[in-house]
Amino acid sequence: MQHISKLPNVGTTIFSIMSALANTHNAINLSQGFPNFKSDQKLIDLVNQAMHSGFNQYAPMPGNLELREAIARKFDLLYATSYHPETEITVTAGATQAIYTIISAFIRKEDEVIIFRPAYDCYEPAIALHGAKTVSMQLEAPGYAVDWNAVKSKINSKTKMIIINTPQNPSGSIFYDADMLQLQEITKDTNIIVLSDEVYEHIIFDGEKHQSVCLFSDLKSRSFITASFGKTFHNTGWKMGYCCAPKALMEEFRKVHQFNVFSVNHPMQKGLADYLKEPSHYLELSSFFQEKRDLFLKLIADSRFSFKPARGAYFQVLGYSDITQDYDVDFAKRLTMENGIASIPLSVFNDENKDDKVLRFCFAKTDETLKMAADILNRI
Numbered sequence: 165m166q167h168i169s170k171l172p173n174v175g176t177t178i179f180s181i182m183s184a185l186a187n188t189h190n191a192i193n194l195s196q197g198f199p200n201f202k203s204d205q206k207l208i209d210l211v212n213q214a215m216h217s218g219f220n221q222y223a224p225m226p227g228n229l230e231l232r233e234a235i236a237r238k239f240d241l242l243y244a245t246s247y248h249p250e251t252e253i254t255v256t257a258g259a260t261q262a263i264y265t266i267i268s269a270f271i272r273k274e275d276e277v278i279i280f281r282p283a284y285d286c287y288e289p290a291i292a293l294h295g296a297k298t299v300s301m302q303l304e305a306p307g308y309a310v311d312w313n314a315v316k317s318k319i320n321s322k323t324k325m326i327i328i329n330t331p332q333n334p335s336g337s338i339f340y341d342a343d344m345l346q347l348q349e350i351t352k353d354t355n356i357i358v359l360s361d362e363v364y365e366h367i368i369f370d371g372e373k374h375q376s377v378c379l380f381s382d383l384k385s386r387s388f389i390t391a392s393f394g395k396t397f398h399n400t401g402w403k404m405g406y407c408c409a410p411k412a413l414m415e416e417f418r419k420v421h422q423f424n425v426f427s428v429n430h431p432m433q434k435g436l437a438d439y440l441k442e443p444s445h446y447l448e449l450s451s452f453f454q455e456k457r458d459l460f461l462k463l464i465a466d467s468r469f470s471f472k473p474a475r476g477a478y479f480q481v482l483g484y485s486d487i488t489q490d491y492d493v494d495f496a497k498r499l500t501m502e503n504g505i506a507s508i509p510l511s512v513f514n515d516e517n518k519d520d521k522v523l524r525f526c527f528a529k530t531d532e533t534l535k536m537a538a539d540i541l542n543r544i
């Protein structure tokens with residue numbers, strides 16, 4: 165049988181490649197973005213309890229109502245804004261499914277979608293699968309600041325969506341109030357939908373405030389927010405998340421959601437609803453991860469790597485141009501195979517694989533792992 169691939173340029177993701185290489189060479193794995201410490205036992209117990217209490221059949225299509233209500237309370241508490249649990253919040257199988265479903269619900273052939281690079285890797289294939297064009301705005305290391313006039317110049321009658329991600333994976337940069345105001349300004353009076361990927365909303369450092377689209381009323385009216393419990397509660401393997409948007413947008417989302425997944429894991433939804441009753445479970449995350457970032461950077465302060473401290477998310481970008489001029493993919497592989505430490509080369513997230521000689525290291529690891537990683541990096 166012969167078939168023509170719908171995604172001819174997509175191969176195995178760099179995350180799978182680097183993790184497999186790390187396993188083969190028994191290397192410390194700071195490549196893939198997941199914690200190597202346990203999720204809170206209390207949350208595990210709550211999910212267990214939900215199973216024993218019979219939450220084992222299909223959840224309602226938009227999600228367990230208690231969980232949607234808990235999410236609505238979180239928006240009220242953190243951003244003093246409201247999303248109606250009945251009509252404006254939907255629980256999803258991780259942020260990835262939410263992102264795919266949003267794109268699927270709104271993007272048509274020949275539409276244009278603006279993304280910022282380096283970009284998380286699930287946006288572009290979803291855009292391509294719907295016959296649309298990705299318009300890339302390449303941001304420059306090490307600051308990764310956005311030139312909003314340049315973004316404005318890319319907007320035309322075909323522009324259907326802009327995808328933003330703050331705090332950003334892989335760069336660890338964030339959008340500030342001024343960025344959001346400019347985004348609001350250039351999308352005002354247009355039909356552009358903003359997909360705001362906010363999976364790291366609770367991981368932001370140095371006293372900065374997460375600039376959610378929901379804080380800006382005109383932006384909120386045209387935006388989806390996607391979120392991930394896996395990133396927030398150290399259990400990426402559960403693949404639980406949610407999205408929210410004004411009612412009219414959410415109605416369209418649910419038309420697709422009900423046929424591509426219908427509803428997601430019910431006992432976990434019930435466990436998460438109970439766990440969210442205690443806000444400290446997410447309010448303490450920024451200081452928890454800031455300590456890890458600071459420890460990691462202190463330990464490698466005398467190494468030959470250069471850096472600008474991550475402002476959010478749990479990734480630190482390290483520059484290596486004082487060490488070698490090797491292509492970043494080659495250098496990342498060499499570090500894994502010969503030195504025993506795995507990272508992610510940033511060129512794979514860039515326009516035309518632009519190579520800034522930087523690697524991404526995930527610091528969502530135990531202090532012991534970070535110390536072992538630093539020992540290796542200091543010897544390079």
Ligand SMILES: Cc1ncc(COP(=O)(O)O)c(C=O)c1O
Pocket residue numbers: 197257258259260261284329332333361363391392393394395400403404405
């Ligand atoms: C920016 C970004 N968006 C979305 C996701 C996917 O989240 P989930 O695991 O909940 O699908 C990730 C995971 O690494 C991410 O970094």
